[in-house]
Amino acid sequence: MQFPKLFEPGYIGKMRVKNRIVMPPMHVAITGSDGSPGERYIRYYEERAKGGVGLIVTEAASVDEETSSTGPRSLFITRHSQIVDYERLTEAVHKYDCKIFAQLYHGGATCKPAFIKADQPVAPSDVPAAPGGLVPRALTTEEVKAMVQKFVDSAVIAQLSGYDGVVLHTAHGYLMLEFISEYYNKRTDEYGGSFENRMRFHKEVIEGIRAACGPNFPISVRMCGDEVTDIDGFMDVDAGIKVAKYLQDECGIDVMDLSAGSAVNPNANCEPYSYKAGWKTYIGKAYKEALDIPVIQTNTIKAPETAEQFLEEGICDYVSVGRGHFADPEWAKKAYEGRSDEIRKCIGCMYCRERVIWKGLAVDCTVNPRIGCEYEYDAVPPKNGEGKPVAVIGAGPAGLEAAKTLAERGFAVTVYEKDDKVGGRMNLADKPRFKENITDLTKTMELQCKNAGVTFKFGVDATADFVKKDIDPVGVFICTGADWLMPPIPGIDKALVCTPEDVLLERVKAGKTAVVVGSGNTGLECVEKLQDDGAKVAMVDMLDEAGKGIFPIILNDLMSRITPNEPEVLLSHRLLEITDDGVVVEDVATGEKKNVLGELVCLSLGSRPNADLIEDFRAKFEKVSVIGSAVQDGRIHDATKQAYTKAYVFE
Secondary structure (H helix, E strand, C coil): CCCCCCCCCEEECCEEECCCEEECCCCCCCCCCCCCCCHHHHHHHHHHHHCCCCEEEEEEEECCCCCCCCCCCCEECCCHHHHHHHHHHHHHHHCCCCEEEEEEECCHHHCCHHHCCCCCCEECCCCCCCCCCCCCEECCHHHHHHHHHHHHHHHHHHHHCCCCEEEEEECCCCHHHHHHCCCCCCCCCCCCCCHHHHCHHHHHHHHHHHHHHCCCCCEEEEEECCCCCCCCCCCCHHHHHHHHHHHHHCCCCCEEEEECCCCCCHHHCCCCCCCCCCCCHHHHHHHHHHCCCCEEEECCCCCHHHHHHHHHCCCCCEEECCHHHHHCCCHHHHHHCCCHHHCCCCCCCCHHHHHHHHCCCCCCCCCCCCCCCCCCCCCCCCCCCCCCEEEEECCCHHHHHHHHHHHHCCCEEEEEECCCCCCCCHHHHCCCCCCHHHHHHHHHHHHHHHHCCCEEEECCCCCHHHHHHHCCCCEEEECCCCEECCCCCCCCCCCCEECHHHHHCCCCCCCCEEEEECCCHHHHHHHHHHHHCCCEEEEEECCCCCCCCCCHHHHHHHHHHHHHHCCEEEECEEEEEEECCEEEEEECCCCCEEEEECCEEEECCCEECCHHHHHHHHHHCCCEEECHHHCCCCCHHHHHHHHHHHHHHCC
């Protein structure tokens, strides 16, 4: 076996787990309207259990419907009437010899008034989750005791529903963490002050669960092993280990589940692509050495090779693979079968969190168009293509996704690509710093297409007549992407003008000065690249914010590398003219004109589809699907989602 440590059985308390892979809790916003798991939710988890994971921890389930909810469509585990739905969930998971824990939580000061029934969030003390945030109301002593019982009651419901154990959520600024924290807990009663008093809430909850659920019902605590937050009172590794040892020695928990970060630093919890696998290794190693109980740890794991290494090195006993199971529900199965090169690995783009956390929408994934829609699209699509020929024009993300899906359905798929390799714009998107994960995605998508029987023809600038003569397909999928938008302004043809492609593929040299027009994601990546090459860069945009519309975590990550190099930022400025030594811009509010020097002028203004090509195919074929940027300038997610859904229903 390629990964013997990863697939070695283990024990949590007396519970046997078939392997060392844990799917940690992640909010997906697809619960039923009453906070219970519905069909959509159950199918989502069932598919990951079928995919081979050893232990699933379902997303944080609130123990209190009045005062605890941190977002839309949150999960609750508060009523005996919910048992019938939860039982369907646990049975679906247990079919595949997978264990399942319920994570119990109260959001405390992090709760948002829009999602709770109370007028104000409650917490141990009137301390906001983050400096400057909403001030919560401090719980009375009687309310604290009642809250202890709510955790116990929820654990009982979980056990009756068939859950194998519970996790007490003591991380990311939530209520249980706030009781432990010197920063959050300013109480003067029996639940505040000394270390033992601050641990009292946990001790009473755990003792209550033991009394109600018995000694063999595993109890886990999830906490941030290091809050990675430079504010007095937040936990570092030493402070966290003190808590963990108390939970082990005095409370008798069965396993420690380590995350990182805080309500002030969420990036350390769910990281963007610039964070590398293993950056949290120091946390797991320290806790593993200090504790006698098993340790589960998140560690930005994308590949099973990395997970195996961490287990071999004794960094943890179980590996948490979170977004890896968003990206590929068969992550574990493919690793077990020695097919890790076929795993669609998370690229760290944060689109999942952008959807759920920022926009309040159901979970989605750039590389997995089925996530959250497992109830709608079967993992194995209907095989009714009967060998009929289908043409796919373009081998970018849309073309590769469409080709794979059509081939799996039994169509004879031929992909025409004008370049000499697959990838399209992904071969550009993987060039900025820290984006090597996209290179891996391109390789995996190509391999999946070849395994499905797709034929590739490279170096072909396919026309409708050529394709008709070559294979005479029953349908055509146009996935040609788009051309860079070059507006008709004075000086557009000058030699110093270039596209993002020219910059990121290093077709041009930066020189000492450069101007980037357009501050979208690609524009900012060009700014970073030119700065890395030594240029002093000016950023120009008609909008009043740089990176408007970019998920703040990604934007802040990018700007943290751009800002120290002190770019000249000209927002609310319109490009008027390109000169021999730069550009002329105009303040959209005042009309004032300004000359900006640049030996290079990069125009990152989006792209435009090739309308003539599309119309030519539509004139000669009855069934033509136009997908991705061939329709409208978009992202990899737009390409894969459209390609999959249209290929799934093509007849």
